[in-house]
Structure formats: structure tokens, C-alpha cells
Amino acid sequence: MRDALERQRHILDFTIASLLRRKGKNGSLLAVYTLIIFILASVLFFTHALKREATEVLRETPEIIVQRTMTGRYQPIPLAYADRIRDIRGVITVQPRLWGYYYDGNFLANYTLVVPREDPPEPGKIDIGSGISRIREAYPGDIIGFTGHDGKPRNFSIRKILSDESQLISADLILISEADYRDFSGISADQATDLVLRVRNPKEYTTIAEKITRLLPDSRPIVRTEILRTYDAVFSWRSGLVIVIFSAAALAFVIFAWDKATGLSAEERREIGILKAVGWETSDVLQMKFWEGSAISLTAFLLGMILAYAHVFFASSFLFAPVLKGWSTLYPQFRLVPYVNFGHVAAIFFLTVVPYTVTTIVPSWRAATIDPDAVMR
Amino acid sequence: MRFSHSALYLAVTGTLLAVMAGLGAYSCFAVVAATPRLVRMSLMVKNLELTDLCLFSEASYTRHLSMADRFTPFQDSPMVFEHFPSGAVAGPPPHLIPIQNRRWIQGGED
Structure with missing residues (x-):
């Protein structure tokens, strides 16, 4: 050996x-x-x-999201749709979600505007992601101006910067109050960007999505499993x-x-x-x-x-x-x-x-x- | 003192193996250490009802990959091809892929 x-x-x-x-x-x-x-x-x-x-x-992303399309283009969804979806057996809650994009021509950057349901900023104030803070060198207390849907500028005071550790999900986010978002984007009070559903049994996601499509043919449901599979694929x-x-x-x-x-x-x-x-x-x-x-x-x-x-x-x-x-x-x-x-x-x-x-x-x-x-x- | 070539080679290989083993051990610790941060991020996703990672912010259909549809990459205009670089990096989400092609894409998970 x-x-x-x-x-x-x-x-x-x-x-x-x-x-x-x-x-x-x-x-x-x-x-x-x-x-x-x-x-x-x-x-x-x-x-x-x-x-x-x-x-x-x-893993905690919305269970089912319902969007509305018209001739292949996204449209704001009427809040009346929420009442019809709520009647489907197995659906616990239907909540409107308000969000959208803003293109900042000065910095050539796209921001994502989100209206949070919990702890939203007061009207006139916004929370921004650390990515926006970095490129605009903007910090709490500073004033940021954006041009609204009607071409008029609107100024917002920064309430806080979203945590640095969450950049992978929040770098481009702007959290804004519902009143400011509706005024800024022009979306009417009886409409939302899309609807978010909570469902009693996760095994029923597909069945409920099919029922929604049958009930509202111009709607497009997206279920959590599809969202999770997206990054895998x-x-x-x-x-x-x-x-x-x-x-x-x-x-x-x-x-x-x-x-x-x-x-x-x-x-x-x-x-x-x-x-x-x-x-x-x-x-x-x-x-x-x-x-x-x-x-x-x-x-x-x-x-x-x-x-x-x-x-x-x-x-x-x-x-x-x-x-x-x-x-x-x-x-x-x-x-x-x-x-x-x-x-x-x-x-x-x-x-x-x-x-x-x-x-x-x-x-x-x-x-x-x-x-x-x-x-x- | 002069080391033989084989001793030097074995020493270098042993060191590299030890570094790799060390990185493997570091991974185990780092994954455990990152758990609280991931839980906080998951909570943020829940509270703000987010759906996607902020990886490609240049176009709406790559910023929100899971919300993407078949038509926005083509800028809603006939004969206009999808032109954002990230569209070439990230493919379409599985639920937009025709059923006959789905097995090929999804079969590639890991």
C-alpha cells in the first residue's frame, strides 16, 4: 500500500x-x-x-388578483365588480388595490406608486424606496415634485425612506395616500387598479379564478401559485x-x-x-x-x-x-x-x-x- | 527546505477544498442569519400587497413579471417588436406560455 x-x-x-x-x-x-x-x-x-x-x-403575495382588460388593454376595474366577486362561494374578502407607474423624465427612471392599506402617508406626504432616494438624493423632510395626469405639478413631502434591506422589492416604490393617488392619476372614486381576493381554501384558487372569468368575461384573474411560479420559470x-x-x-x-x-x-x-x-x-x-x-x-x-x-x-x-x-x-x-x-x-x-x-x-x-x-x- | 511538486500541488488543492468547505458552512449560517430579514420583507409584501421583485424597472412588463401580458412587450402597436434589453433576459411567465410549449419551459426548473 x-x-x-x-x-x-x-x-x-x-x-x-x-x-x-x-x-x-x-x-x-x-x-x-x-x-x-x-x-x-x-x-x-x-x-x-x-x-x-x-x-x-x-410567499405572502395576494392570493388572487383580478384585473380588467378591454380589447387587450388594461382598464381600471369598477368597484362594483368587487360586490359580484364577493358572492362567489369560498371568497372571504375582495379589496380594491390602487397602484400604477410614474415615469420621471428628469432622472429617466420608472417609479411604482402604491397606495398602502395600512399606515398610509397623510395627504401631501409620501414614503419612497431607497433606490429613488439614492438617485434623487432625497431624504425625509425633502419636497419632491411630480407632474400629475392633468399636467399640473404636485409637491409631496417625504415622510420616510423604505428600509434599505428590502431594496429587492421596494427600491422603486412610492407609497402615497389614496386621496393623493386619485388626484394625481385621475382614477375616479368608483374604480381601482385591480382587486385583491382572499380565499378560504388555497386548493380552490383555480376554481374561483374560472368562476370569475365566467362571471366577468373582461376580467383577468392571476393566482398566487402563478406569481410564485413566475420567478422559477x-x-x-x-x-x-x-x-x-x-x-x-x-x-x-x-x-x-x-x-x-x-x-x-x-x-x-x-x-x-x-x-x-x-x-x-x-x-x-x-x-x-x-x-x-x-x-x-x-x-x-x-x-x-x-x-x-x-x-x-x-x-x-x-x-x-x-x-x-x-x-x-x-x-x-x-x-x-x-x-x-x-x-x-x-x-x-x-x-x-x-x-x-x-x-x-x-x-x-x-x-x-x-x-x-x-x-x- | 524544498517541497516536492506533488506536496505543493496537494497543499494548494487541499487549501482550495478547505475554502470550498468553508463557503459551504458559511452558506448554512448565512441562510439562518438572513431569515429575520426575509420574514420582514415577506411581511412588507403582505402589507403592501406586492407581487414582484424590483429587478428590471425599465418596462412595466418586466417590472411586474407576474402581471405581464402578451401584448405590452410589443408596445401595443402592430409590427413593433419588443425592444427592452431585460425582455431578452427574462422570459414570459408560465401562465402566458401556450400549453404545448409549457412543459419545455417548466420542466427546466432546477
């Missing part, structure tokens, strides 16, 4: 020395390999953590951003492994020939190549994973920020909770380290089984 270990140690010694002799080539190989794993792992860490955080945070590995980055990284890795699998360089073939000539067995050569493949791929895997973790969970995924920001000037500053799916870590390991190591061994096996004299020629 001790001899076997000692033998492996010597082979590893030789392998590392051989890798270090070709520092430039192997160094760049390690850098590219690490970069591919870093990108793959960053995307997986980011999307998984975001999905988990969305699930945790949005939007950031699943088969959608949008993820599949684009995945495809690019996977293609790079295939080219990389293909290059390795299709043959050895003349220098590597000569090295194998010399080793065979000085008495190395074919199995020794294969073990050396195994160590070579493992040394590069395992180091790249570990480095890539650690860097990806630091990028996503310590550096707020700063490399993804330009992609996620798009044209928006208001973007939340948040640090994701490090939810890590160890299945993803294992998947990256088996999809990168194992194939690379195997593709290193196969061409070497072909070279190692040929006569040393022929290989050296």
Missing part, C-alpha cells in the same frame, strides 16, 4: 514538473477552463439564489439569460475538450515515447495523464467555484448587473442570501472535470500503446 502511494506520489511529481515545463500553454488552459466554470457556476448560483429568495419573500436554466450564457459556455467547453480529445502535440507524443523507452509501462503513462487531467480540471473547478461564489454572494454579482439593468437607471443594490444547491455543484463537477480528464487519457492511451521508436520518429 505504502509502495503504491509512493509510486503515485512520484508520478504526480513528474506530472506537475511536466506541466510546469509548459507554463504558458497550461497556464492559459487553466485560465480559460476556470473562466468557463466561473461563468457557469455564477449563473447557477445567481439564478438559484434569486429563485429561492423570490419564493421566500413572495423566468430564471430556470432553460430560459432567457441562463440558456444564452449556458450555450456559449457549453460550446466553449466542447471546443476545448474536442481539441484535447483529437490528439496530442508532437512534443507530448515525444515525451510519451521517451518515457516508454526508459521503461515506463503503458499503465504508468495513463496514470500520469490521469493526474495531468485531474490537476488542471480539479484546480480549475475549485478556483472557478470559489470565484463564482465570491462574485455572486460577496460582490453582488457585479458582472451581471449591466445585463440585468438594461436601460433602467433605477436598480436595487442587494446581496443575495447564499442559497447553494449542492446538486448544481455536483452537476458542474461531473459535466466538466470528468469529461476533461477522460479526454486527456484517451489520445495518450493511443500514443502509449504504439512502439516508442515509432512515436519518437
